[in-house]
Amino acid sequence: MNDESTKERILLTAGPIFAKNGFQATTVREISEAADVNLASINYYFGDKQRLYVEVIKAARDNQSGQMSFSAIPSEAPPNMLLEKFVAILLRKLGVGIEPDWQMQLLVREFLHPGEACQEIVEAYFRPYFEMLLKIIDRLANVPLTSAVRLQLGFSLIGQCLHYRLAGPIIHMFVEKVEWEENFGTEELARHIAQFTIGGIAAVVSRAEPTVNRN
Template sequence: MAEDIKTRLIEVAGEAFAVKGFDAVGIREICHKAGANVAAVNYHFGDKRGLYRACLEHAQSCRVEGLDRPAWPESYTPADKLRAFIQRMLEEKLNTERPAWHQELMLRELSRPSESCREFVESYIRPMAHALGEIMQEIYPHREWTQQTWMIGFSIVGQVLFYQLQQPVIRILMGEEGFKSLTVDGLTDHITRFSLAALGNGDPISVDLQREIETN
């Protein structure tokens, strides 16, 4: 019963924090919607800040398996690993089955950081950055981790985030039919080919465009 109340508090509070932000949500409002006593927040989480951290941790725990600590098949080349990393990230960011507040709360924390931001970045984002960095070091085995390495990683991740955050723009520009044609597999293929071409480890994009012209 206690765990049910704890879970209910996280679900209700997480959605409220995602929509309104930490400061605009009161403990009494959360407890009223969750059907819980105010004392339950102190018992399970210590205080409102502890409840907020628990909501962030819960949102993080629903990530795609293997994105932060991937175990690659021995046969995978660095390009295969990059493709798999991009695909897993797209599957997580474009997942419509998980509660919307998970992504919304994490995005709010990153765009309007609270005192929990550093802990969130270290526990959720840095492991992914490390996994992508290891792939980059395999692509460039004799290159040290530099500012350029970070920027390349940001550019790759930024492509994924565009398709998560700019869906209304894509719908308007491409139309509903065009938007629906964008599958995870198709986006994975495009982002991987585009990134490898930019890194000098794949065919130039112009080659792919020429193939498309010849096919059509």
């Protein structure tokens, strides 16, 4: 049994547990038992619990970087369709309506309570996809936007998607069961969010560009 196997096994086991429990509520005993390694191995390989966590975060980031691929979307497609596809993929990755993989769950946790690895994650992972979204927004707007407006449009869309991920149980309380099943699947939500956002962009653009008279 070589060192890569034990160390690797700890990493792979710790990920889902940290994702489920968060850092504070996860014990090194739970991890060691689940990984079937001795308790002291964690300190041997990682130094302490916090450093294990940081390594797990980095592993989650590295694992996700190659997977949240939007290459399935043809870039010559109309921007409306681009946006809807982007939203659908984002909702799925966030785990709306399905169980998210632990990497994304962990990244969302880190996102909400930024720790020492956060800056890195943002640059390596979130920014490329946010830039992609901003490009879609540029095409939808069809006029030059100030940086601030452009960012705010991006955040407006991300906020809608995140809401379904973060407040899922609460949202569930406001929606009847039948209604939920018919109207709140991932595709339906993606359609709604995309439509809403397209309208939102048009409204903000028409306000931001006084020389364009749309009425």
